[in-house]
Amino acid sequence: MGLARHRSGSTFASVTAAAVTLVLVAGCSSGDSGKATTKDGKTVISMGLFGVMGYEESGLLDRYMEENPDITIEAEVAGDEQTYYTAFQTHLAAGSGLKDIQGIEVGRAKELVDTQADKFTDLSGTEGIDGYLPWKSNQVTAEDGKVIGLGTDIGPMAVCYRKDLFAQAGLPTDREEVANLWAGDWAKYIEAGRTFKEKSKDRKVSFMDTSTGLFNAMVYGADKQFYDESGELIYQDNPVVKNAWALATDAAKSGMTAKLRQFQTGWDPGLANSTFASTVCPAWMLAHISEKAGPANKGKWDIAKAPKGANWGGAFLGVMEKSPVKQEARKLVAWLTAPEQQAYLFEKLSIFPSSQKAIDLPAVANGTSAYFSDAPIGRIFGAAAKEIPAEQVLGRKDAGIKDTFSAGIQLVEQGRDADTAWDTTDERIKKLTR
Template sequence: MRSYRTTRRAAAIAVTAALAAGLLAGCASDDGDDSAKDTGGDSSGKTTLNVGLFGVFGYQEAGLYAEYEKLHPNIKIKQTTVERNENYYPALLTHLSAGSGLSDIQGIEIANIAEITSTQADKFMDLSKVEGASKDNFFPWKAAQGSTKDGKLIGLGTDIGPMALCYRKDLFEAAGLPTDRDKVAELWKGDWKKWVDAGNQYKAKAPKGTAWTDGAAGVFNAAISSSATRYVDDSGNYIYKDNPDVRAAFDLAADAAANGLTAKTGEPFTEPWNQAIANGKFATISCPAWMLGTLKDKGGDKAKGKWDIAVPPKGGNWGGSFLGVPEAGKNKEEAAKLAAWLTAPEQQAKLFAKQGSFPSSPQAAAMPEIKTAKNDYFPEVPYGEIFSATAADIPVQVIGAKDQTVQENFVRSGLLLVEQGKQDKDGAWDAAIKAIDNALDQ
């Protein structure tokens, strides 16, 4: 699912402190009964399974928890959610180290999965032998991401993030741009630079108070997510300084920011970004399948029917998470069954139909209902067909243990400086490289 999320420093400190105090704690019952906390049950005698997540996974919204509880009357599911992974993940590591305060199931962001499989694998159950959790249920590269080198499966894939471009039809029309999705796709076919060029056309007649896209962070992420190589090579060596694809994505984002094409929302999933969606402040956004749920959640009724979806310049993948079952959990066996059920092909197909999270299961992706899926928030948009097509073009990428650290610093220590008018493109690049080197002790 989602990555490199930030917030204002004071809020981050407060949230992180709260997490360290046990916000992720997974053994609390709804009624506050201490005996229930100790046993993982509640006053009715049911077993309470606690699911700790970040962002919007969609299970609750899609009714999957309620369905599972109906199938298993002895189970009650309680979800705890932290909006941004940058606050969630450090607390998860703290609880893993302590061996306490963990939920029965924990979400794992794709940017962190390599670190988890390489340094925290002993703290998670091997799910490879759990009924319904076969590696064959997932795309081979997705199963490999959630596995250790010796074959232990510790992360069950929730979704993948095939990208499209979402655009506001009303803003395009007001700026004199085509609104038909095929004609829109022709504006930028084959090259992310063409997307930025289209932004310059939009800027010339843009409705007052609107920008072409959300922020430089989103532009950078869109472009680098289409590249087969990113921050590490096949041997795990860092290549972020010398990879021309990284520099090209950085320059593209910096130019967009310097030319006034961004709404200066900062990083995705911050409050300014949320508000910009709610208020219709930008016309396009790089749009992995799971973003549909976010646009619906943040845009509300007033944006219903205004978004459309077009094929992006190049296929890419943004996000896609995993579910893991900590060894320190009190209800490991039941938790493993729930995790396997939630990530089974049938449930992945239901989740896509309800929330737009594209399946990490090839069996689910091949189901007819995926291609014919419709969503009343995006009426008449064949989003299943669009994302199925872009999923076929996803490059297989090497994910490094510190990818999130690298990407966060390219944004925070580099691109945001350009967007704020504090650095030019080259100065921002140098500042970002220095920050990444320091963070990685290079």
């Protein structure tokens, strides 16, 4: 997907099959007519979602309808976020085709807050909104205090690695010892990669999938990334971005990557065929890895703490201002994003909560992953979440800029000179942000 960072387009077919009562709608929503839609005497709430946000796959929407028999939820799910957002922008401009509830990816939040806030219902008074991690609600809060969405998940990051492949290269396999290899410095992660490349007995196996994940982790652990507080672009001079580019392109030139950009062609087979030994992984990526790497690799994967905490991805649910069922939609959004439901999604799909109360619940705090060698994922990702800067500056084109940098780093993996690739990336970003 264009914005692969948010749960990709993984089907979770075995889980989705259980959610048989949902209706996927491609036509109009209740907001088009200006009056509430009813079906069999029930109020219909329409939702526009993308990727795998978990509500359909976990059965939460079915449960809500069971507990609220006067409500029917119709969810339209786009396979990838880029396709979803393009259509969403078209509907916003036209003032039609909008669902009652729309998903918002974090990379789009600033653009929507700055340019489309009037199209959303203000959710600032919703019960429990003060329970999010301090930086989460800030991402969808306008200057006048209007909140256009309630937080669903976040993407604290770790390093997923193959114990068996580390062992055959003479690297430690215990997750605490592995974390100590690169504690506090992403450059140490690259040094581990050099050791792996030198000592690995299987020359067909790369240390990591791609250095774009490394770039993302370094950039998204900083308070300022591509923009400053005034909305001006700073990526050209920001030492965080420049250092991330330098380290990522160094890794790209070293031959330690499999040149497989995450969620793009070849990456899923790479997981299944043990093509690489590690990948930088936000919490939401675990379900995708376990699905695509398959049962044969269960217990071979483990998870270690990343050198530094960072957040990659996350989303919100917003209620559209013109929805004729705003109150019913607000009630549904509040329920879906409540701590208990966030904890449930973590148990089912490793989707990490944005609610501090949910993070502290035993189901999350003590959560483990059988697929990843019983790794204490609640503790690992919870600790990473606490390291994320409390005030992160977002910009209108964050998502597009991130993807442009990823494409630029991939040029280096394919043999392009790093300086030339930077110039190409810079030119593309300037066109994107005009």
